[in-house]
Amino acid sequence: MIDVQNLTKRFGDTTAVENLSFEVGPGRVTGFLGPNGAGKTTTMRIVLGLDSPSSGAATVAGSAYRDLHDPMRTVGALLAAGHVHPGRSARDHLRMLAAVGGVGDSRVDAVLSTVGLADAASQRTGAFSLGMLQRLGIAAALLGDPPILILDEPVNGLDTDGIRWVRSLLRTFADEGRTVLLSSHVMSEMELIADHLVVIGAGRLLADEPLRDFIDRHSGHSVRVASAADVALGARLRERGAHVDVDGGGLLVRGLDARTIGGISVSAEIPLTELIPIRKTLEDVYTGLVEEHGRHRAKTEVY
Structure with a gap:
């Protein structure tokens, strides 16, 4: 487990992190979100x-x-x-780290295979692409077979296959009962892999909850509806307190969920031809939350 309690960090007159508290538990991937300068890297x-x-x-x-x-x-x-060091091979880089950490050389070859760098193990890292360096960095994190992983932007520079591989690796890691703290600006990937979110802005905690709860809590109810009598249905929905807009060949309804709208249409004997709940993405919700609370306080974006 990772436990952060009442954490504050100041750099001169700049407060990068302010009274921040959260826990990262085992058996799940915890996404650590915040704009540049919010204090994520400082916290890690x-x-x-x-x-x-x-x-x-x-x-x-x-x-x-x-x-x-x-x-x-x-x-x-x-x-x-x-x-x-650009002059070292991938294997030698990991062997150096393994020696410092008291890990045997056999583990070096094992993690190189795990991250897909077995064929490049003897190549100098100065010739590596960003994606290969990311894989090497993950290999270094896995050297001690630890129960806890902390990764800052691990999918930067990876191609589609590489991103899918990282997603699978972290899912397996968490499913084994281990702890993962993952920072990323790629919201689509975070929505696929994270179980829980910790969101900060200006160094302060904005959210600490399961990902699904975070999206649902900030989404509200929005449903696209089409029927045989949109005008009459719209009137019935407004009577129940919904906000209704004409949307192309149907209605956009906010304030009532799909189940309630379906029940109203049945009571009014108005057949529906379309009833689609509109769910916000993590990117939609995160962007709105960050804009509401301010992106960051820092004068620069080095924190």
Whole structure:
């Protein structure tokens, strides 16, 4: 588990994270969302012991990262895939990390195979594409076979097959009862993989709830309806408090769900030819929430 409690981080006069609290539990993928400058990377760096908080605390598996007895076997992380020596091969890069973490060389070849880099293991990383560097970064995170993963934008630079592979990897990881904290700006992918969301803006918590609940809570009811008598049906729906607009060859109804609209049409003996609930996407809901609360407070976008 990852536990962030009352976390605040200031850089001079700039507050990057302010009194932030949330937990990331096992058995699920937790999406960590927020615009550039919202404080996501700062929070993850504090969790991983790379920055010190101004106040509050962040723990991994019950301890501060610096106090972990075997950090590589406790948490794996990817924050910046490009931080590798261009003259080293992929295998040598991982062997160096494995030696520091007390992990055997056999694990190096295993994770290279897992991330699809077995055939490129002897190539120098300076010739790697961004997608290959991302795979290498994920391989490094997996070296210790940890129960916790923290990944910042892991699908950057990946092609469609690579994105699908990351999605499958994280799903399997969570289904095994492990913990995943995933930051990404690719909302379509986040909607497919995340079970739970933590959303921040201007360094403050905006949401901490299951993804489906987050979308439903902010979506409201919007239904497209068409019938044999749209004018009469529209009047009946307005009587029940709905907001009704003419929408092409039908009606756009807000304020009543599809089940209620269907019941009203039956009572009015008006046959329906179309009844389609309109569900907002994660991108729709997230964008609206962030705009409502302000994108970020920071003067720059380095946090």
